[in-house]
Amino acid sequence: MSFLRPNIAAMAGYVPGFQPPDGTSFIKLNSNENPYPPSPAVVRAILTELADDGASLRKYPSASSDRLRRIAGDLYGFDPSWIIMANGSDEVLNNLIRACAGEGEEIAYVHPSYSYYVTLAQVQGARVRTFGLTDDYRVADFPERYNGKIFFLTTPNAPFGFAFPTAYIEELAKRCSGLLVADEAYVDFADENALDLVRKHENVVVTRTLSKSYSLAGMRLGLAIGRPELIAALDKIRDHYNLDRLAQAACCAALSDQEYLRECVGKVRDIREWFSARLRELGYQVIPSSGNYVFAASPDRNGRRVYEGLYRRGILVRHFSDPLLSHGLRITIGTREEMAATVAALKEIG
Numbered sequence: 001m002s003f004l005r006p007n008i009a010a011m012a013g014y015v016p017g018f019q020p021p022d023g024t025s026f027i028k029l030n031s032n033e034n035p036y037p038p039s040p041a042v043v044r045a046i047l048t049e050l051a052d053d054g055a056s057l058r059k060y061p062s063a064s065s066d067r068l069r070r071i072a073g074d075l076y077g078f079d080p081s082w083i084i085m086a087n088g089s090d091e092v093l094n095n096l097i098r099a100c101a102g103e104g105e106e107i108a109y110v111h112p113s114y115s116y117y118v119t120l121a122q123v124q125g126a127r128v129r130t131f132g133l134t135d136d137y138r139v140a141d142f143p144e145r146y147n148g149k150i151f152f153l154t155t156p157n158a159p160f161g162f163a164f165p166t167a168y169i170e171e172l173a174k175r176c177s178g179l180l181v182a183d184e185a186y187v188d189f190a191d192e193n194a195l196d197l198v199r200k201h202e203n204v205v206v207t208r209t210l211s212k213s214y215s216l217a218g219m220r221l222g223l224a225i226g227r228p229e230l231i232a233a234l235d236k237i238r239d240h241y242n243l244d245r246l247a248q249a250a251c252c253a254a255l256s257d258q259e260y261l262r263e264c265v266g267k268v269r270d271i272r273e274w275f276s277a278r279l280r281e282l283g284y285q286v287i288p289s290s291g292n293y294v295f296a297a298s299p300d301r302n303g304r305r306v307y308e309g310l311y312r313r314g315i316l317v318r319h320f321s322d323p324l325l326s327h328g329l330r331i332t333i334g335t336r337e338e339m340a341a342t343v344a345a346l347k348e349i350g
């Protein structure tokens with residue numbers, strides 16, 4: 001079609017993980033969703049929003065999500081002018097590229113990590129530079145001075161699960177003349193985060209999501225924390241009503257129930273350590289994880305074989321055909337029962 005931009009015509013588009021239809025009975029460990037329901041306060045808040053036969057839905061939601069920015073600001077210790085709310089953190093990743101990287105300009109990311117940055121760059125017509133990982137999980141061949149517009153650093157890394165130490169992220173940020181985006185989608189399951197770097201360095205921005213630790217993948221909620229000048233730029237770009245009323249109500253309630261978050265995250269971390277230990281007993285190589293998933297390789301390093309064995313037993317995990325990843329599997333941490341069933345299935349598969 002001659003009216004399509006050539007980069008759009010040429011690009012493949014992002015392929016999300018397989019989402020079986022609701023009602024099918026897989027043990028679903030392939031999308032790093034949380035096995036527990038969201039805080040009970042979330043459902044109460046949504047039902048309150050729907051009171052009077054949903055009369056409030058007639059009206060547009062808050063365009064600025066300002067109540068959420070205040071709550072998130074209080075939670076993380078920032079003025080609300082440092083916070084932007086997003087329709088999933090994917091939205092804010094997209095708008096960061098739109099704000100900073102023009103057509104033909106360069107962004108970079110680490111491979112393996114979240115490949116959606118590449119899709120977003122292709123839409124924008126930006127170029128993508130890829131950095132690898134060293135054996136000790138540092139960025140390979142990162143220049144003394146990196147002049148690209150954005151460097152995306154997924155930390156904790158997905159799919160491997162390790163987290164970059166904050167001091168190391170700071171060193172990378174100092175070497176970037178553009179923006180360093182710390183994509184902290186899984187950071188609530190980790191021991192450290194990069195928020196201090198946002199305070200110290202004007203070129204560091206942190207993105208977060210409520211999809212994983214807050215069990216709200218279905219509501220599409222994310223946020224970014226950065227300098228007010230950057231946040232103001234992102235505000236110009238986003239859809240003006242980017243968060244609907246139900247999402248805003250859910251987000252307020254979820255962020256306000258930190259005790260529930262701590263409880264869920266604590267359970268997931270405990271099960272993660274239990275499951276990792278069982279995998280090692282089976283001879284699997286397991287990368288110590290700071291997320292709600294583990295990357296593990298069977299003794300024969302044949303990820304496809306184990307994936308298929310699990311699939312036949314009704315357990316869905318993630319296998320990547322990428323040569324750097326095909327030896328292993330990314331397995332989301334589910335409930336204790338789900339992980340026990342997975343261990344039993346792996347024993348059978350051998």
Ligand SMILES: *Cc1c(COP(=O)(O)O)cnc(C)c1O
Pocket residue numbers: 087088089090091114154158183185208209210211217220221222
């Ligand atoms: C899940 C995930 C996201 C997307 O989060 P949403 O808020 O669901 O859009 C972004 N980055 C990474 C690394 C993720 O794993």
